[in-house]
Amino acid sequence: AAVFADAVFHESALQVTQDLPARPGDLVSVYMTGLGAVRGDVTPGVAAEQLRATAAVSVALSESIVLPEFAGTAAGLAGVNVVKFRVPFALGPTVPLSIWAGGVQSNTVTLHILHS
Secondary structure: OEEEEEEEEOOOOOEOOOOOOEOOOOEEEEEEEOOOOEOOOOOOOOOHHHOEEOOOEEEEEOOEEEOOOEEEEOOOOOOOEEEEEEOOOOOOOEEEEEEEEOOEEOOOEEEEEOOO
């Protein structure tokens, strides 16, 4: 599994950066490859986001593990997966993020979180 560099996005489709960090409770999307097989058939006219990964997927944020709201194919992007999860409370402003899929850990990227 491999998370693309700088591929963490807000629901608004803006990139999560140090200048535009995620907030606790936000739904963010991480784009990557390597989640493996998906449930269902790829059929013309079927929204790609309906195809969930068959492997167990979790998000590692520093020492915390978060279960995603969705993990599977990314709409309109052939061969690309997306993992969507809510940013938990009580994390630091800069957190290492990796994805576990089927017992395999991805590379690590940085998640920037706003704290007030």
